[in-house]
Amino acid sequence: MTDDTTPMTDGGTDEEARTDGGPPATVPPDDETPTWSERKERSQGLAQLTYQYFERSRREDEDLRAESTYVERDVLGFPTWPHETIRNLAITSFFLGIMLLVAAILPSHFGDPANPGSTPAIILPDWYLYWSFGLLKLSPINPGLAVLGGNIIVSNELYGLIAHGVIFGVITLVPFLNKGNARRPVEEPGWAALGVTGVVLAITLAVLAIQNFFPFQLELLLSLTFMLPVAAGLITYAVLKTMREGYMYDLNRRYYMLRPPK
Amino acid sequence: MSLKKQDDMDHNAWLKSQDLTAIETAFLTTLIWLDKRLRIVDYLELLETMYYRANLQMPKSHTEQYDLDNKFWYWYPLYSLGSLSIIAYLLAAVSGALLGFYYAPSTAGAAAQGDPTAAYDSLVMIMKDVQFGFMLRSIHRWAAQFMVAAVFLHMLRVYFTGAYKEPREVNWILGVVLIALTLLFGFSGYVLPWKQLSFWAAQIGVELALATPIVGEWAAQLLFGGFTLGQATLVRMYILHVFVLPFVVTALIAIHVGIVWVQGIAEPH
Numbered sequence: 415m416t417d418d419t420t421p422m423t424d425g426g427t428d429e430e431a432r433t434d435g436g437p438p439a440t441v442p443p444d445d446e447t448p449t450w451s452e453r454k455e456r457s458q459g460l461a462q463l464t465y466q467y468f469e470r471s472r473r474e475d476e477d478l479r480a481e482s483t484y485v486e487r488d489v490l491g492f493p494t495w496p497h498e499t500i501r502n503l504a505i506t507s508f509f510l511g512i513m514l515l516v517a518a519i520l521p522s523h524f525g526d527p528a529n530p531g532s533t534p535a536i537i538l539p540d541w542y543l544y545w546s547f548g549l550l551k552l553s554p555i556n557p558g559l560a561v562l563g564g565n566i567i568v569s570n571e572l573y574g575l576i577a578h579g580v581i582f583g584v585i586t587l588v589p590f591l592n593k594g595n596a597r598r599p600v601e602e603p604g605w606a607a608l609g610v611t612g613v614v615l616a617i618t619l620a621v622l623a624i625q626n627f628f629p630f631q632l633e634l635l636l637s638l639t640f641m642l643p644v645a646a647g648l649i650t651y652a653v654l655k656t657m658r659e660g661y662m663y664d665l666n667r668r669y670y671m672l673r674p675p676k
Numbered sequence: 677m678s679l680k681k682q683d684d685m686d687h688n689a690w691l692k693s694q695d696l697t698a699i700e701t702a703f704l705t706t707l708i709w710l711d712k713r714l715r716i717v718d719y720l721e722l723l724e725t726m727y728y729r730a731n732l733q734m735p736k737s738h739t740e741q742y743d744l745d746n747k748f749w750y751w752y753p754l755y756s757l758g759s760l761s762i763i764a765y766l767l768a769a770v771s772g773a774l775l776g777f778y779y780a781p782s783t784a785g786a787a788a789q790g791d792p793t794a795a796y797d798s799l800v801m802i803m804k805d806v807q808f809g810f811m812l813r814s815i816h817r818w819a820a821q822f823m824v825a826a827v828f829l830h831m832l833r834v835y836f837t838g839a840y841k842e843p844r845e846v847n848w849i850l851g852v853v854l855i856a857l858t859l860l861f862g863f864s865g866y867v868l869p870w871k872q873l874s875f876w877a878a879q880i881g882v883e884l885a886l887a888t889p890i891v892g893e894w895a896a897q898l899l900f901g902g903f904t905l906g907q908a909t910l911v912r913m914y915i916l917h918v919f920v921l922p923f924v925v926t927a928l929i930a931i932h933v934g935i936v937w938v939q940g941i942a943e944p945h
Contacts, residue, residue: 505756505759506759509760509763509764510763510767514815516818516822517811517814517815517819520814520818521814522813524800524803524869525871526790526871526872527791527792527793527872528783528796528872528875529790530875530905531790532789534873534876537873537877538877540821540824540862540866542824543859546859550880569887571883571886572889574884575884589848589849593841593842595841597837597838597839599836602838605838609832609835
């Protein structure tokens with residue numbers, strides 16, 4: 415260190431307070447800091463679009479609020495303490511109690527140690543993966559190509575994996591396929607029927623996974639795996655369609671009782 | 677005149693001038709002591725807000741407003757499945773942390789094929805020797821079963837009441853991801869005891885991974901630590917089960933519930 419170095423705390427200039435390679439470490443004075451509107455004007459590209467959209471959406475909110483006839487008033491309700499809290503505690507302890515009780519009276523099975531040398535006759539995952547295991551047993555319906563001499567195009571494992579992908583894909587897409595305000599199954603019998611089809615398919619696939627326990631022929635079991643869900647779906651559809659008549663009648667009657675036609 | 681710095685706010689003198697009980701004095705002394713060091717007063721407003729939040733009245737819900745209570749309460753169990761899965765998750769987390777004290781993720785100790793390994797032995801030890809260990813494992817297992825069941829039923833409830841519709845699409849997708857992760861949680865936990873069924877379940881996992889085109893071998897290396905099962909598989913499943921998944925799933929559950937909080941519950945009508 416040379417002796418002309420001035421310590422920074424001792425009235426050093428900006429030149430000395432400079433950080434490595436950067437501009438002087440000073441804060442711009444207030445009048446140089448751009449205001450939000452200035453930033454908006456200066457910004458370009460995506461930032462500008464974002465500002466513009468936010469402005470629009472804020473204006474939309476304000477307009478809606480101005481148009482609205484809604485009057486905010488005090489509503490009667492349950493206080494968080496003690497009503498809601500006690501109710502939640504009750505539900506929580508009920509569930510915890512049920513779980514502890516089941517754990518106490520139904521201890522879990524424990525099998526033999528792993529042996530890479532001998533494949534057990536029955537390989538099974540936990541029950542909640544039976545449907546997935548059933549999808550891996552779809553090899554009999556893995557299509558073969560006549561051109562290839564009846565050889566299959568994708569391996570049986572990959573076929574099962576693709577089935578998983580299709581199922582997860584369809585489930586993910588549900589909100590983008592089914593729109594509108596309908597909430598009750600009776601309002602949309604088709605979608606409710608699809609849901610029932612899915613649930614029954616999960617059950618029949620689980621049965622397919624534990625096929626060893628069922629004294630059917632495999633072909634019959636495979637047919638049932640796909641026929642039963644469709645049948646359940648059709649029945650649901652028919653039942654809901656029928657219910658819908660009475661339900662809509664009731665709803666209309668209530669509507670006209672509240673707002674009688676002029 | 678004394679050179680001693682004048683204390684503008686002589687809190688102790690003020691304390692003495694008050695006529696306070698012993699409890700009040702102790703409380704105020706502690707408060708002043710802490711406030712001088714941590715400046716609690718700056719956070720007082722936050723505390724106040726929290727206090728009033730806790731004493732909020734829940735607004736009248738849609739069901740109450742339209743007098744649907746008789747119908748709603750009949751279906752109420754279906755509307756508490758989400759919290760049931762969280763409660764089961766917490767129970768599994770607590771019992772799992774306790775089990776983790778005794779479990780050893782190691783395939784060492786098997787002289788011949790089919791002999792019990794260290795992992796298997798540690799489970800036998802938990803079930804036979806550890807005080808309350810049998811119950812602990814049972815609780816952990818059943819909590820997991822309950823969680824998976826609740827998550828499935830929760831999805832069905834959301835589907836059949838159309839609760840996934842606009843503006844709740846993002847939360848539905850998040851839920852699908854959470855179901856997949858829950859199943860992965862279950863699978864990795866199923867492998868840990870290193871019994872016959874665990875081993876062959878993992879074997880099917882490896883075969884599936886290897887059957888996937890392009891990313892298959894990489895995925896097998898990453899998840900199962902190779903193409904044949906062994907010590908590496910067990911440790912990877914263990915780390916997945918006790919380190920990776922807990923953080924990821926807890927964070928996603930927090931976001932999932934947070935979005936419900938922000939958007940409001942999709943109530944039946």
